[in-house]
Amino acid sequence: MGRYLLRRLLIAVPSLLGISVVLFTVLALAPGDPFGELASNPAVPPEVRLALRAKFGMDDPIYFRYVHWLTAMLHGDWGFSFVSRVDVDRLILQRLPATLLVIGSSQILALMIALPVGVIAATRPYSIFDQIANTFAFIGFSLPTFFTGLLFILLFSIHLHWLPFVFNSELNATGWRWYWEEFRQSIMPVAVLGMFQGASWTRYVRSAVLDVIRLDYVTTARAKGLREGKVVVKHVVRNALIPVVTLVALQMPAIFGGAIITEQIFRVPGIGSLLITSILANDTPVIMGVTFVFACLVVLFNMIADILYGWLDPRIAYR
Amino acid sequence: MAGSTPASLTAEPGAAVQAAAPRFSPALDAWRRFRRHRMAVGSTVILSIMALAVIVGPFLWPVAINEIDFSAMLQPPSAAHPFGTDDLGQDLLARMLYGGRISLSVGLAAMMVSIVVGTLIGSIAGISRGSVDAALMWLTDLFLSLPQLPLLLLLIYLFRDTLKGLLGPEGGIFVMIVAVIGGFRWMPVARLVRAQFLSLREKEFVEAARALGASTPRQVVRHILPNALGPVIVAGTINVADAIIAESTLSFLGLGFPPDTPTWGRILFDAKDTLDTSPHWALIAGAAIFLAVLTINFIGDGLRDVLDPRRVL
Numbered sequence: 193m194g195r196y197l198l199r200r201l202l203i204a205v206p207s208l209l210g211i212s213v214v215l216f217t218v219l220a221l222a223p224g225d226p227f228g229e230l231a232s233n234p235a236v237p238p239e240v241r242l243a244l245r246a247k248f249g250m251d252d253p254i255y256f257r258y259v260h261w262l263t264a265m266l267h268g269d270w271g272f273s274f275v276s277r278v279d280v281d282r283l284i285l286q287r288l289p290a291t292l293l294v295i296g297s298s299q300i301l302a303l304m305i306a307l308p309v310g311v312i313a314a315t316r317p318y319s320i321f322d323q324i325a326n327t328f329a330f331i332g333f334s335l336p337t338f339f340t341g342l343l344f345i346l347l348f349s350i351h352l353h354w355l356p357f358v359f360n361s362e363l364n365a366t367g368w369r370w371y372w373e374e375f376r377q378s379i380m381p382v383a384v385l386g387m388f389q390g391a392s393w394t395r396y397v398r399s400a401v402l403d404v405i406r407l408d409y410v411t412t413a414r415a416k417g418l419r420e421g422k423v424v425v426k427h428v429v430r431n432a433l434i435p436v437v438t439l440v441a442l443q444m445p446a447i448f449g450g451a452i453i454t455e456q457i458f459r460v461p462g463i464g465s466l467l468i469t470s471i472l473a474n475d476t477p478v479i480m481g482v483t484f485v486f487a488c489l490v491v492l493f494n495m496i497a498d499i500l501y502g503w504l505d506p507r508i509a510y511r
Numbered sequence: 512m513a514g515s516t517p518a519s520l521t522a523e524p525g526a527a528v529q530a531a532a533p534r535f536s537p538a539l540d541a542w543r544r545f546r547r548h549r550m551a552v553g554s555t556v557i558l559s560i561m562a563l564a565v566i567v568g569p570f571l572w573p574v575a576i577n578e579i580d581f582s583a584m585l586q587p588p589s590a591a592h593p594f595g596t597d598d599l600g601q602d603l604l605a606r607m608l609y610g611g612r613i614s615l616s617v618g619l620a621a622m623m624v625s626i627v628v629g630t631l632i633g634s635i636a637g638i639s640r641g642s643v644d645a646a647l648m649w650l651t652d653l654f655l656s657l658p659q660l661p662l663l664l665l666l667i668y669l670f671r672d673t674l675k676g677l678l679g680p681e682g683g684i685f686v687m688i689v690a691v692i693g694g695f696r697w698m699p700v701a702r703l704v705r706a707q708f709l710s711l712r713e714k715e716f717v718e719a720a721r722a723l724g725a726s727t728p729r730q731v732v733r734h735i736l737p738n739a740l741g742p743v744i745v746a747g748t749i750n751v752a753d754a755i756i757a758e759s760t761l762s763f764l765g766l767g768f769p770p771d772t773p774t775w776g777r778i779l780f781d782a783k784d785t786l787d788t789s790p791h792w793a794l795i796a797g798a799a800i801f802l803a804v805l806t807i808n809f810i811g812d813g814l815r816d817v818l819d820p821r822r823v824l
Contacts, residue, residue: 338760
């Protein structure tokens with residue numbers, strides 16, 4: 193297992209490097225010159241502008257600039273926000289916990305929906321339950337998160353007054369009351385994201401379980417006299433989860449996309465809403481930093497999926 | 512088979528039975544299987560009506576999309592305005608019809624981009640072995656692990672103004688959004704095509720073509736590609752739905768089309784501030800997106816039953 197982990201870690205490095213190359217290329221290809229404003233400013237002589245360009249390495253060859261940028265990023269020198277004058281890494285670290293909390297709990301919710309529903313639907317294929325679950329799954333992943341969010345706000349906040357519709361990051365409450373308020377205002381963002389993911393995972397789980405449940409070893413387990421529940425949970429689900437983990441890992445970028453929208457709708461102070469506000473405010477260093485963090489998170493979650501994969505299917509880890 | 516010698520005597524009555532039986536063709540068989548999928552058939556009808564409405568609707572409902580009427584602000588649906596009006600008194604039906612044209616055409620165009628790029632990369636990877644294949648698959652995996660929405664936003668933020676200058680405000684954004692959404696959706700197609708190629712290129716009929724001296728491009732275009740297209744069509748259908756959601760998302764975040772161009776996502780974005788007083792505005796726009804995406808997904812599911820030999824459901 194140790195060697196497997198190490199190999200996974202080493203595989204993550206080239207993909208991170210590849211992502212950083214893509215990011216840097218986008219940035220380098222982008223039109224517009226950071227010193228463009230100086231060119232039209234009559235008070236700045238052209239020599240000064242050229243000297244500035246040379247000082248910041250704008251005229252160096254592109255691979256040199258890439259290496260320079262990468263080492264700066266690795267040293268934690270991510271620049272500072274043009275708008276709030278705060279270091280980008282501090283800004284992101286401040287916002288990251290909210291994002292991870294919303295994403296993490298919505299994934300748990302999605303699993304809690306998808307696993308039982310998918311397994312029950314697959315053990316009784318084409319039954320009424322299966323058909324209803326299938327229809328709801330289709331509706332679930334066809335409803336865009338931004339529309340579900342608005343519907344939830346309309347129903348639960350405006351009509352029923354049950355839940356607050358704006359996330360308040362500075363709750364003036366302590367102790368249990370604080371947790372309760374925090375829980376109440378997290379319900380809607382988590383539910384929106386979790387239901388969307390849960391709907392598509394339900395279909396994955398169902399088809400994966402259907403593939404496994406007809407195999408001979410499952411019949412053997414039944415023939416041994418094991419109870420049906422034990423057969424499904426211990427024999428079927430564990431093997432069915434292997435392709436599901438792959439599909440979930442592939443969906444990771446989409447999950448982060450959904451998180452950005454949800455944070456924007458409910459004003460959750462995470463890195464997703466930070467990205468949107470900095471794009472609207474032309475705050476380039478923050479945009480680059482947040483995009484890179486999102487890329488790292490995707491790679492990280494892919495790695496976690498790989499590790500899960502090795503645990504679910506030992507053949508992979510020991511090959 | 513006219514004029515050919517029957518292989519045996521028993522072939523004679525068989526031929527008679529065959530003549531009496533309904534005619535069989537792959538297309539007919541596919542239609543028969545698609546028809547069994549009731550949701551897919553219903554979705555095709557609904558989606559066709561929607562498509563027809565946005566194509567001919569603006570001619571039948573010739574109300575200007577930007578006619579501002581402050582005496583009729585935020586009105587609920589009525590005879591004069593079947594979908595109601597927005598905060599500037601503009602007719603929502605006209606705006607929805609116009610926006611539908613953009614949203615649906617963005618979906619279709621982005622799907623075309625993703626299919627062309629994906630098929631190209633998948634075929635090259637599938638037919639060439641060794642390092643080319645490995646490099647292209649590494650590229651595919653890299654693209655699969657990119658955070659798509661942040662990069663989409665970044666690209667639009669960086670290149671918006673240049674393209675606007677080149678192609679005009681609407682054309683520039685259209686090309687940009689289609690290229691970027693399509694450019695992030697080709698990976699599943701490429702993987703599917705490659706997987707199909709790997710098995711198809713070892714099949715006897717391809718070997719026969721090779722033995723007859725067909726060049727590699729001819730083998731690919733005439734023999735392998737047509738047989739690999741089934742799953743691609745399914746993936747393409749799903750891509751239309753994804754692209755419509757992606758475009759609405761961008762517009763909803765205020766980063767898509769310019770504010771005066773009413774796409775469905777943009778209408779929803781404008782409507783969200785008056786959600787408490789006039790929910791009809793947001794509900795109509797959201798329902799249109801939802802209905803389009805849902806029907807396309809159902810059609811994709813029906814097509815999968817018909818076309819994808821490795822179907823799992």
